[in-house]
Amino acid sequence: MKVKSSFFCNNCGAESPKWIGKCPSCGEWNTYHEEVIEKQSTSLEKDFGWKKNTKEKVAIKKLTEVAPVSNIRTDTLDGELNRVLGGGIVSGSIILVGGQPGIGKSTLLLQLALSVQKKVLYVSGEESEEQIKMRADRIGISNPGCYVFTEVNVSRILKEAATLEPDMLIIDSVQTLVSPYIDSAPGSISQIRECTAELQRFAKVTNIPVFVIGHITKEGGIAGPKLLEHIVDVVLQFEGDQHYAYRILRTLKNRFGSTDEIGIYSMDIQGLREVRNPSELLLSPDDTYLSGSAVAASLEGLRPLLIETQALVSPAVYGTPQRSATGFDLRRLSMLLAVLEKRCGLNFGNQDVFLNIAGGIKISDPSIDLAVVTALISSLQDIYVRKKICFAGEVGLAGEIRPVSRIEQRIQEAGRLGFEVMYVAKPRSDRMNYSNAGIEVRTLAKVDDLLSEVFA
DSSP states (O other): OOEEEEEEETTTOOEESSOOSBOTTTOOBSOEEEEEEEOSOOOSSOOOSSGGGOOOOOOOOOGGGSOOOSSOEEOOSOHHHHHHHTSSEETTOEEEEEEOTTSSHHHHHHHHHHHSOSOEEEEESSSOHHHHHHHHHHHTOOOTTEEEEOOOBHHHHHHHHHHHOOSEEEEEOGGGOBOTTOOSOTTSHHHHHHHHHHHHHHHHHHOOOEEEEEOBOTTSSBSSOTHHHHHSSEEEEEEOOTTSSEEEEEEEEETTSOSSOEEEEEEETTEEEEOSOHHHHHSOOTTOOOSSEEEEEEEETTEEEEEEEEEEEEEOOSSSOOEEEESSOHHHHHHHHHHHHHHHOOOOTTEEEEEEETTSOOOOOGGGHHHHHHHHHHHHHTOOOOTTEEEEOEEOTTSBEEOOSOHHHHHHHHHHTTOOEEEEEOOSSTTOOOTTSSSEEEEESBHHHHHHHHOO
16 A cells, blocks of 8 residues: 655645645745645545435436425524524535634534434534533533534544434534545644545535534634635634623625624523624613713624724823724724824824724724714813714715715614714715604714814
């Protein structure tokens, strides 16, 4: 038996017979590492062990001859998960869930296995059966059709799955799986690529949806070759700070729906709980009459979200002024400070500036610029801004306030939460009418108008 040694790129998974400094596929330097591969079969049709149980034979068909599937999606009984998946689980799909260690990936999928009340096979290569049982008891949901299998050999896993014929297969995690056809360590590029390919073939042939948990690298990307994300049908990213209770499930890729949806959860002692109205949890009580705070009508995906921006401006007593931002781009904060100094004549050059997005979430929506500017001016002049006022607008370098997308959704969300006044950019079209929004909408053209309207 011949032993073959190959070099693989850690970034994109490209293979080379010898070491090279620069990857010709992705252009990265020093990413090639050697892996020993032992091929047991050169046939394209390997004996996977589970194919003998499959009844359908693959044949070439015209697209017009393919029968449509009536009930193609399965309800997860989780509104947030249904939202990010586009309405439910598609039969025969393979879904990759990535996230930081301890963020709640295993808890999310175990809750799914226990709540769907269908036959589910939960395969774990990281935990024992007793550990999984302990977490299931803590969650407090029971499913008599949930089966547990602690195994890392992918061929044995798929053979047992074909015998059991579950409605769903969950793998925790893909980095622990090993294939008998590859003689390299678990988690290596060749192992991840081969195991994921076998899971994909199993899902497509048996029409059983497969959930796969994936680890992430220190840069935030999913560990393994980039090919891993191309093989799967859906890529979900589980985000959040371990010091806060909120978790955001974001769609990075979805062949069966939109990638603009997010799901929001709250972590408590009984697992993950759906947050149906996150705006009410992210806002401070109305009785906090303090300066340096403003409410922004943001948009995460297609969901309107009202968040609180907090700013602290104080004289710099240690020489060079400090600039710090939590949950907001620091470079954009510097740009907004320069606009306020140039267009409004406000002096931030000798002030320490600290900005925080309440709730521990990170926002990249430019529509919160207007709320950030309002919070900065409020803290500088020590003037309180009423909690029943919210803002939505992008600030340009010339000091103009630019319109943002989906302004009607933002206005409706603000009116539903009891806000009385909302400041938005002056619309480009005169046909925009906000009279039926249930909230007083005022328009601003420049940052100077903000000074005269709010801080008069």
